[in-house]
Amino acid sequence: MEAAMPPLRKILGTSPDLAEPLNFLAEADVATGHYAEAEQAAREMVDVQTGKVAPTDRRFGASHLLWAEALAGEHRYQEALSHAEIADKLLAMNAASAGAKARSVEAHRLLLGSASPNEQAISDLALHKSAEKISSISLTHFFRR
Numbered sequence: 001m002e003a004a005m006p007p008l009r010k011i012l013g014t015s016p017d018l019a020e021p022l023n024f025l026a027e028a029d030v031a032t033g034h035y036a037e038a039e040q041a042a043r044e045m046v047d048v049q050t051g052k053v054a055p056t057d058r059r060f061g062a063s064h065l066l067w068a069e070a071l072a073g074e075h076r077y078q079e080a081l082s083h084a085e086i087a088d089k090l091l092a093m094n095a096a097s098a099g100a101k102a103r104s105v106e107a108h109r110l111l112l113g114s115a116s117p118n119e120q121a122i123s124d125l126a127l128h129k130s131a132e133k134i135s136s137i138s139l140t141h142f143f144r145r
Helices: 002-012 016-031 035-049 058-073 077-093 098-112 117-144
Strands: none
Touching: 002 016, 016 035, 016 058, 035 058, 058 077, 058 098, 077 098
């Protein structure tokens, strides 16, 4: 797959159409444990779509899901969390087909941490952030009395 990318980049340039082959490349890299390569492909997917595709487009959700999976595979959970949150929101919002709904479920599971130790770490981080917000709100409420 990687060998096909240089000619595709030459033909497609920075067109958002480049996101589709990058998606397959990133999926293959995540599936085979090549997380750094998957991260690069996912980052490029976001780059070629930015400013050319609506920010609420499900393609951004898929890109961020792969980016989160790659970062989680590299044990970079703090960074993965923001991408998992974006993926969860966008993929749930735009899920019409069975395949789209399945990707939405994957994003939500990654965010909640129900499928693997990497995902559990992301979930723990999300819960910690939520607890911090609640504590902050509670303290603000307390001091306003």
